[in-house]
Amino acid sequence: MTELRHLQMVILGIMKDIDELCQRNHIDYYLDGGSTIGAVRHQGFIPWDDDLDIMMTYDNYERFIQACREQLDPDKYYIQEGLRDWPLNYSKIKLKGTYFEEIENNNGGKDNEYGIFIDVFKIDNTSDKRWQQRIQYAFAKYRVCYGQLLRTYKTASWQKKLFMALSYPMKIGFIRHFVIRQSERYNGKDTEYIASFYEPRRFKNSFFKRTTFGIPQYMPFEDIQLPVQADYDNYLTTTFGNYMQLPPMEDRQQKHMLNIDFGKY
DSSP states (O other): OOHHHHHHHHHHHHHHHHHHHHHHTTOOOEEOTHHHHIIIIISSSOTTOOOOEEEEEHHHHHHHHHHHHHHSOTTTEEEEOBTTTBSSSSEEEEETTOEEEETTOOOOOTTOOOOEEEEEEEEEEEOSSHHHHHHHHHHHHHHHHHHHHHTTOOOSOHHHHHHHHHTGGGGSHHHHHHHHHHHTTTTTSOOSEEEOOSSSOOGGGTEEEHHHHOSOEEEEETTEEEEEOTTHHHHHHHHHSSTTSOOOGGGOSOSSEEEEEOTTO
16 A cells, blocks of 8 residues: 555545534535545545545534534544634644644644644635625635734745735734624625635635535545535536546646654554
């Protein structure tokens, strides 16, 4: 077994525990991004993929974090909650006793846990009006820049450095609270559209009709079944374009792993 395949199997073990917890607590979630492609195109991991991401609506997300803190084995898992245990607005479920150093070196939490993990992203409600979506998107991305500033994100891009510097005013409380309210202003309302703001997505790839996600449908993923979007074709086409076409050989590379220690796993 290669190191990459070993990593995929350890991640799959984490995912089995998360899926069991979600089903027990009636929490809906979906595979996200390349993990959805993996289910649809490969019936498992994309062969060169070194992570697994899931996503859920904001109300399911809040229930999920609570369930993790109450029901996941604290000797086995560390819950790195977004905005509480680190500055970014998504969470990681990490396997204790392992070590995973990302290329971006951004995965440490309050307890300095660097275990093998699964990313958990939140989907927010949004307006059905394009101009209001643009405003909300801008505020949400401003929050991302501030989070990266707080965690001293390292980048060679001068554009990212500039936007991180411009987010400095969010250190002022009333400005920070205003930005947060604007980026989450539609949560709790019955909206036709939802959006994923806290992943590296452009505006045109961030917004979906709620019916695109709908009731999760389980598909084969390695030796288990995991949920994807009800209209996964629309979701993947909006996100990636022709998702069934394999990328060029030079792009079939791991994107996250730098150093790893599997511990007893």
